[in-house]
Amino acid sequence: MISISFTIMLGLTVLIASTFSTPISADIADVPRKASSLSISYCNGASYGWTWISGNKTINANGTYGIEGVPDIMNHPGGRVDSVSWIDINGDFWLFGGTGYDESGGLGDLNDLWKFTINTKEWAWISGNKTINENGTYGMKGASDKVNYPGGRYGSASWTDKDGNLWLFGGYGYNESGSYGRLNDLWKFNIDSKEWVWVSGNKTINEHGIYGNKKVPNIANYPGSREQSVSWTDINGDLWLFGGGGYDESGGLGWLNDLWRFNITSKEWAWMSGNETINAKGVYGTKGVSDVLNCPGARYYLVTWMDTDRNFCLFGGQGHDESGSLGYLNDLWKYNTTTNDWMWVSGNKTIDEHGIYGIKGVPNMTNYPGGRWSFVSWMDINENFWLFGGGGYAELGVAGSLNDLWAFNIASKEWAWMSGNKTTGVYGIYGSKGVFNITNYPGGRGGSVSWT
Numbered sequence: 001m002i003s004i005s006f007t008i009m010l011g012l013t014v015l016i017a018s019t020f021s022t023p024i025s026a027d028i029a030d031v032p033r034k035a036s037s038l039s040i041s042y043c044n045g046a047s048y049g050w051t052w053i054s055g056n057k058t059i060n061a062n063g064t065y066g067i068e069g070v071p072d073i074m075n076h077p078g079g080r081v082d083s084v085s086w087i088d089i090n091g092d093f094w095l096f097g098g099t100g101y102d103e104s105g106g107l108g109d110l111n112d113l114w115k116f117t118i119n120t121k122e123w124a125w126i127s128g129n130k131t132i133n134e135n136g137t138y139g140m141k142g143a144s145d146k147v148n149y150p151g152g153r154y155g156s157a158s159w160t161d162k163d164g165n166l167w168l169f170g171g172y173g174y175n176e177s178g179s180y181g182r183l184n185d186l187w188k189f190n191i192d193s194k195e196w197v198w199v200s201g202n203k204t205i206n207e208h209g210i211y212g213n214k215k216v217p218n219i220a221n222y223p224g225s226r227e228q229s230v231s232w233t234d235i236n237g238d239l240w241l242f243g244g245g246g247y248d249e250s251g252g253l254g255w256l257n258d259l260w261r262f263n264i265t266s267k268e269w270a271w272m273s274g275n276e277t278i279n280a281k282g283v284y285g286t287k288g289v290s291d292v293l294n295c296p297g298a299r300y301y302l303v304t305w306m307d308t309d310r311n312f313c314l315f316g317g318q319g320h321d322e323s324g325s326l327g328y329l330n331d332l333w334k335y336n337t338t339t340n341d342w343m344w345v346s347g348n349k350t351i352d353e354h355g356i357y358g359i360k361g362v363p364n365m366t367n368y369p370g371g372r373w374s375f376v377s378w379m380d381i382n383e384n385f386w387l388f389g390g391g392g393y394a395e396l397g398v399a400g401s402l403n404d405l406w407a408f409n410i411a412s413k414e415w416a417w418m419s420g421n422k423t424t425g426v427y428g429i430y431g432s433k434g435v436f437n438i439t440n441y442p443g444g445r446g447g448s449v450s451w452t
Contacts, residue, residue, distance in 0.1 A: 050440040052430045054121060062105045065130045071122035077114050078102060081447030082154035089164035092117050093451045099154040108132030109152035109173045135178045144197035150187050151175055155227030162237040164191050172227040181205030182225035182246050208251040211276045217268035223260050224248060228300035234337055235310045237264050245300040254278030255298035255319050281324035284349045294342040296333045297321055301373035305385045307410055311336050318373040327351030328371030328392045346413060354393045357422045363414035369406050370394055374446030384409050391446045400424025401444030
């Protein structure tokens with residue numbers, strides 16, 4: 001451990017890298033995206049430095065798939081953005097899909113599933129295709145099969161259940177017939193059998209949500225098709241989903257702030273909080289005070305954490321502030337799963353705020369990250385929240401790609417800038433693969449994934 005104004009000991013945090021080019025758009029359907037590099041770095045919390053672990057330090061790398069199910073030091077996924085990730089009960093890392101490069105260098109949406117074994121530092125291609133833009137094979141709902149798999153997609157949500165199985169929801173990609181759009185299908189990957197099963201939702205694109213009555217589960221309910229939502233698992237093992245960009249109850253397309261729970265046992269969705277309409281503005285109330293009327297504004301490309309009481313916390317993203325303005329957010333919220341209400345914890349209730357960095361490594365009540373989207377987060381063993389990078393606002397200037405690392409102390413409610421730069425567009429310093437150096441850091445990027 002290292003003592004500063006608060007004590008943090010961070011274990012191994014792994015970041016799989018990407019870059020992106022994604023300006024704000026008033027139309028959620030018109031967001032250009034670009035896949036780039038694939039590399040793995042980890043952050044050593046004791047000395048706040050980075051080590052480049054695996055992958056390439058060049059952009060647009062093809063995937064090297066090897067033999068399905070066989071780990072090899074030469075294997076690696078291709079460069080990609082907007083994948084999803086899991087960590088299994090053995091502490092190994094899993095990666096699915098995104099927009100990127102296949103084995104032959106084709107650029108498109110992927111449905112490959114990979115496992116990275118932390119002890120051997122080897123990748124294994126586990127399931128799916130090594131070519132882009134594949135249709136999904138759904139099979140019968142509720143029945144697993146070796147030939148089943150989700151179609152190529154990006155921007156999905158993911159969970160790991162109590163048995164270590166991997167769950168996947170929605171995103172933007174290909175359905176069974178090859179139609180391309182937003183999805184609301186829910187899948188489970190059985191770790192033991194290596195089989196996918198389609199559990200819930202539709203195998204057609206661009207479906208509106210069926211909300212039912214708030215807090216009442218029903219087999220007929222389901223969230224509308226969407227991308228770039230966030231997710232977490234509660235103490236009972238049920239799956240929760242918030243927001244994203246997609247379709248509301250009436251079929252309107254925009255930013256969402258609806259909160260859903262999926263009961264693993266009954267296979268039923270329940271709409272728990274938020275609006276059944278798109279583009280809702282935030283209701284902030286008083287900072288630090290929970291209220292049943294409070295709710296974050298509609299947004300996507302945000303991040304989440306869980307606190308020690310298994311309450312759901314979210315930060316930032318692109319979306320709507322208190323006035324309904326659209327932009328990059330830096331607000332931190334907590335949802336109490338017992339009382340079912342929201343509390344605005346930190347940050348601003350206005351869009352496009354610059355960061356206040358303060359002194360590196362020193363937490364302060366006046367510090368906070370700038371408004372941002374498409375970044376990554378994790379929680380350390382002391383329940384502090386961390387976030388890295390994305391696209392948004394540094395200390396000064398216009399929005400750009402970020403490589404700043406921040407820690408939020410849940411007890412003191414203070415942010416500390418821990419590593420990286422307070423400017424945008426910074427190149428990465430890789431050093432030697434596998435060798436820690438305090439001067440190493442990933443370059444500015446968005447669309448990454450992380451594990452702890």
